Amino acid sequence: MSNYLVAVTDSGFPDLEQEKRILKPLGFTFATGQCKTAEEVAELCRDADAVLTQWAPVTAEAIEKFTKCKVIVRYGIGVDNVDLEAAKRRDIPVVNVPDYAVQEVADHTLSLMLAIVRKIPQVVQRVRDGIWEISPCRPIIGLQEKTIGVAGFGNIAKAVLHRAQAFGMKAIGYDPFVNEEAFARLGVEKVDWDTLLSRSDILTVHMPLTKETKHVFNENAFKTMKSTSFLVNTSRGGTIDTEALINALRNGEIAGAALDVLEQEPIAPDSPLLKMDNSIVTSHCAWYSESSLLRLQEYAALEIKRLFSGEPLLHVVNGVGK
Template structure:
């Protein structure tokens, strides 16, 4: 007999077997959709005991419409699609899954960084056109002794620091919420924002999207960066002001950029970013491997299992006491 209902508002996974393995034995029934609007979410979730979301908007109106919801779980790290304050006012914990793909994102960030600096896409394109040069796309910067600035020194930022140092790269970090001794333990100097911009030969971004970080990379930030510097973003697209990045690439304020996330996704085919040889873009896939996909689905379901088993979820992001 069904005891609970979990509403899965939207998902891009092949199936929900991982979630079902965890929750069906507890008496959960699944209702699923591919909601894109708040109205669609409201219709699906009104009577749900728990909600799983990928990208669907969980607005204040959605939350006020909920009749018996005990938990909202986001597949992934960022929760900017959820009105977490409205959920807090209703005493509904909002939970994310920050530990499912840390290694994958760090690997992808380093892959983008290395490809940018070594100009791999440009060289591959030349070879395909029949251009064979042993010193192609000059100049190419050597990595040893160069400085990587890490914007956001959480789990992923720390993993990127470890990977970068194995290439002989020095690391500095900007993160007002991480103590200096934590940075020092990873042979990374903690610096302020302007110092990060001015000293870095490369910058890797690992920041959540908040009112404080939105458009943190704007015109002034690019003015402060070295003209030889590269920018990599695997966090949230809104941290970079798109128009400012386009201008920085057009006017050679920076040497190049590699992005897995953008303000508008998918990227419009008319975007100037697609026309720059020194800018390349992947499809918000840094998180993905088959193993991380399985972890994401299972860990999200386990958070629901915890709260309905009388335990506290591991990753409550809106301060609700459970």
């Protein structure tokens, strides 16, 4: 049996039994850490044949010190913590796990939408305070015939639209990388960026964080949106300029925002977003359910198994070995 080493730079899982069940029969042993710095990543992963990482900084400096690494797998969808170009220079494929929590994130997106539109947290608090009103926190809008807009048209956005259409909502979407036919197949109208902003009653964000998408929701974007519209973000916090959002909420440029992701996490205890009635913040937990947790670990380990069993990798994000 071959002897391989897999280094787990860090993780928030209760244990690594899923990974061990899949990889130990192939001859893998495990080196585990909770790396916070590139130096710690370099030290742990120096002689690893494969790397599993969640949040640790897998930087160019760390990757340069890897001597045997054949694959880097990110636990999750985004790969912000891995230097993709540095891995490419070393001919190391970087792989993500895009399909482990599609339904959970879609569920959470709809939950946030309903909570912010129906003003659920405020109503609950009023009832707890002894205030019983049958038309509280006016105005509250109905969803039927309202327009939901998606920024990005990947698997999660599609799952969100599938749910939203059950509420009788009209759907529009923006994604420069997807053709009109793909939108039309789901009954969604493809629109340009300004149209997405100006027509959406609820605008939900499903974009990766790139140079092009950083702060794409900025002062100008909020001025283009309807004053009655709501913004929901379960993708990447950096797509929204936080200060511009706070100002837009204060000035009534949009009606509300519901966020599971933020530029700075955890959110600062004194953030105005925590004090505003027209803002809801959850703790980057849209991905989580007990079953998605297990799927994430399993799917990540299966990518390593594929490579070392001579099978093609499913989800390479830096173009190596495709």
